[in-house]
Amino acid sequence: MGVIGILLAGWSSNNKYSLIGAMRSGAQIVSYELSVGLSLITMCVLAGSMQFSTIVEAQRDGWFIFTGHIPSVIAFVIFLIASTAETNRGPFDLPEAESELTAGFHTEYSGIKFAFFFLAEYMNMFIVASIAATVFWGGWMPLHVGGWGSFNHIMDLIPPFFWYFGKTAVIIFIMMWFKWTFPRLRIDQLLTLEWKYLLPINLVNVLLMALIVMMGWHF
Secondary structure (H helix, E strand, O other): OHHHHHHHHHHOOOOHHHHHHHHHHHHHHHHHHHHHHHHHHHHHHHHOOOOHHHHHHOOOOOOHHHHOHHHHHHHHHHHHHHHHHHOOOOOOOHHHOHHHHOOHHHOOOOHHHHHHHHHHHHHHHHHHHHHHHHHOOOOOOOOOOOOOHHHHHHHHHOOHHHHHHHHHHHHHHHHHHHHHHOOOOOHHHHHHHHHHHHHHHHHHHHHHHHHHHHHOOOO
16 A cells, blocks of 8 residues: 555656656565565464464563574564665665655655655654564563573563563664665665565575474474
8 A cells, every 4th residue: 555655646746757766666665565574474483373462472481583593583684674675764765866866756745745755754664663573572571581580570670661662762773774874775786685685585484484383493
């Protein structure tokens, strides 16, 4: 649904730069949705459920980023890269490349309509960060370390509200760090990264996680 809004915005502007930006955004979002979905499927295999509350409850004694071994770390890194591309944030901000397309699909918009585009972008960042915090970092569950009773008790004193929003804020910071650190990719590099690297790695990772769960190697 997010793609349709951007495509319509670019096409209805009657501006060739806006249309190119919208087409880039459509190709980018449709491509990287596959990696986002497969990395989430990897964690659903580990949890044995697709329900958020069950996934969080399964992380009571340890977050999946730690208990799921290497496949969960790979899934988290891929989710972070792909969701950054999904939200059109740098270094994947090709639909809004100022040096090439002036401002991309929202070139012809101003005022409240322009504000809606930016509000949607930052809401997207919060949503993908909160999903990552819920699925990989235990949601509102505190940090527990096996055998550290007093440490775990101190962690339990921090309200779940702060755990959840703190984790989400850290992931948003990492996404912003991406933008500040890496230069913008070319459109061919962007699509090569997804189709030649992230997607095959993700497919192998799902099989690896299924093997770990089937053999009972996770803890």
